[in-house]
Amino acid sequence: MSSVKNPRISIEDLSGNFQEVYQGLTKQEANEESNRCLYCYDAPCITACPTSIDIPTFIKKIASGNLRGSAKTIMTANPIGASCARVCPTEELCEGACVLNHPTKPIMIGNLQRYATDWAIQNEQILFHPGKKNGKTVAIIGGGPAGLAAARELGLLGYDVTIFEANEKAGGLNTYGIVSFRLPKEISYWEVKQVESLQVSIRTNTRVGKDISVEEILENYDIVILAIGMSSVPNLGISGEELAGVYDAIEFVKETKTKPISNQFLKKRVVVIGAGNTAIDGATCSVRLGAENVKILYRRTIEEMTAYEFEYEFAKQDGVEFRWLTAPKRIIGDEQGHVKAIECIKMGLGEPGEDGRRRPVPIKGSEFTLEVDAVIKAIGQSRYIDLIEEFAVAHNDGVVQIDPHTFQTSNEKVFACGDVIFGKGQGEAMVVSAAQQGKETAHAIHKLLFNPVSETA
């Protein structure tokens, strides 16, 4: 299969494979593209953006050479606008709404957004200044997209904000969970720095419930925001999961962003279980680590796949194979306790389940075995149920229940936003949605505490 692999991928220089794939627009490309924007009034791209970035305005500013102003327009609406420029499914959001879709082709909004924010990053711009202190304190548990966005807004409004972050660096999914060839961690670091410039204190390496107690936080802060996201990939519930060579996709991606690139996957055969965006990340990372063959096994079909279309295309370009209607049955190890094969079973689609998707049903006698060296699990994420219960807020299987207008939980001083509220028909899984929820949570808190006549953002 190596012959159909993306020619950009080298088996000699594995680290090079993790350099950002797209180089971004050149100055001339940005000038031409920004001048092509019609500068619509009440533009549909703004409506389609979950954070309502004033897109025509930031594009106009690129055209006029006001890049600092352009970056500020973007980052004002979206505190993680540099990351979103790279990871947003733009064809489903802003670019999908562009009025030029019909007469010609849509403006490359994501690439222009990246151009402006890249300029700000390269020129080490600090775009915001803290608001006048209002005497209130807020603890934010989790420094991912939702937590950072909430902190940024609260910092502008003069709150004394502390983020508790379990990892060594803030940024959450943007720092650790999105592959570096799509989102280098330096981009996320810059966004964290923008938040820190508002005198927000970020206590990293601090796991709430372990390094600091929940009681202490609830006692010492006027308001608490739970932005803890989701946890590790759950077990498949089959035998062999304990074998060496079985990976959690999230941890697997995190390693590629935090440790030197190793050659342990060189010429290996890998299967990834699941077909969401994280599964794609696991698969494309494997290819870039030099794997000889990478298959995605999914128990449903391409129709039910949750990965974005562009992610799917990207994986195919990398030579990733897709095996639809295929479920793992057991993982087989060798004498050393290392993965050597995976037994699978073919599935058929039965009646629709609760979520409306047709349920996969095993086809008796269709078992077959694939010889593999590694299995990467990417079947979703489990919840930090223990921590949620320590905060004693109402939840539904780990999905924290909130008032959809105020993001307030069952505890009136505890708010929640981001992936921790996603699921069971509530919320959105996109990074950009988490950012918007963080903003809205901050505004709801401000309204609750100060009931300002007009909102500031």
Add this chain to the structure above:
Amino acid sequence: MADLRINFAGIESPNPFWLASAPPTNSGYQVQRAFEAGWGGAVWKTLGDPILNVTSRFAAVSFNGQKVAGFNNIELITDRPLEVNLKEIYETKKLFPNHAIIASLMVAPSQEKWHEIVKRVEDAGVDGLELNFGCPHGMAERGMGSASGQVPELVEKQTYWAKEAAKTPVIVKLTPNITDITVTAEAAVNGGADAISMINTINSLAGVDIDSWNTIPHVGGKGAHGGYCGPAVKPIALHMVGECARNPLIPIPISGIGGISNWQNAVEFLLMGATGVQVCTAAMHHGFRIVEDMIEGLDHYLDDKGIASVMDLVGKSVVKYSDWGNLDLNYKIVAKINADVCINCNKCHIACEDTSHQCIDMLKDLAGNSQLKVREEDCVGCNLCSIVCPVDGAIDMIEIPSGLPPMTWNERQAALGVASCDSEK
């Protein structure tokens, strides 16, 4: 295949596209390349007294990423010796006997100087002469170019002197840096000119560098005004051509110059009374090869219209060009937005709402889709919405019969005058 030949005040040319007197016609090499590319004629870069030039000569105005929306120069007339130019004119005419070569001339305002230069260039075999009374920079400071072109008496006198010696047709090139160009055009007629050409460049400063604070262009940190041309000046040129074409005191042919970049622009000038056109900036932007499309496009246009000769276009729109006082006050048009073509960019709405007459509403249809609608009763028919609309066919300006007979301002004032006279009886 339509007949593209023109006869301009007795000068014959295989097509109406001439290169204007400017850098593209500086040498025999260039003019020969131009004729090979298809240009019908060339007005040789102005011959005159020995000249020095400066470096850093041109500048242009970009607009929203489009290069050369307007063009500015501070280059003077030819800085090559007269003998060299005359020799090359002679050689070029020999090689291209059917193409028109016009010599542009500029000398100090004396009868003797004009007689001398006219005789010398005619001996080289030119088909006509163009008196440069328009160049606005450098030469004007020495009493030539637009300095003489702005004084009707000097235009008339110098035209007369040139005509005294000339055997070939004399074209007077006029400056637009004057309040009413018909005054100098009439002066040229009175001096015996066979034709006029317009416009020369407009006084301009292309820009200021906001980092160095130097002018654009600058010569070692110092700038001076130049002459402006290119697409941005076309409406100004077209107006001046039209004013001369409809003036009965200016009954001589006009060579149209100013921002002509393609065959459509040329057709506009012809319709507004020009018998041929001269091009410079477009050639400087893209090279001589642009003439191929100009010729072909004009030919196809004439064929599509069933017009046999390009000469049949000349002046056809002049009767439609008049004074404001002759416009029908009872003619009414309104904007109509075609929902099936509209892409809902809302540019028409915000333009109308902020800067015109607040008559385009942003509505939702029954399905919840955005829809723009004109309140016709409030629309003044200004055209702004259709101008800012980025999509062809999304906004039409349609005529609404007013039910009233045509009534111009002049007719209205005349009627009021009659009424008041009547009432005084």
